[in-house]
Amino acid sequence: MSTFHARVLVHLRPSVLDPAGEATKAAANKLGIEGISMLRIGKVIDLEIKASSENDAKKRLELLSDRLLANPVIEDWTLELTQAHSL
Secondary structure: OEEEEEEEEEEEOOOOOOHHHHHHHHHHHHOOOOOOOOOOOOEEEEEEEEEOOHHHHHHHHHHHHHHHHOOOOOEEEEEEEEEOOOO
C-alpha cells in the first residue's frame, strides 16, 4: 500500500458571485494596491491517503471531492495527486 499526497483546490464557478472576493479586492484598493482586476476566494484541502495504486487513490479522492469537499451546485474543484516520498 502506498501513501499519496493530495491537494484539492475548490473554487466558485465563474457564474457565481463572490462577495468575499469583491470585499477583499476593495480592501486591497483602499490599501493602495491597485491593478487587481479580479480576485476570487477559494479553499485548499491538503491530505494524505493510503491506496493500492494511484488510480485507486484518484478514484476515492474524486468521490470525496464531489460529495464532501465541494458543493457541486456552486463550486468546481481540481485535484493534484503525487506519491508521498518516504525519508
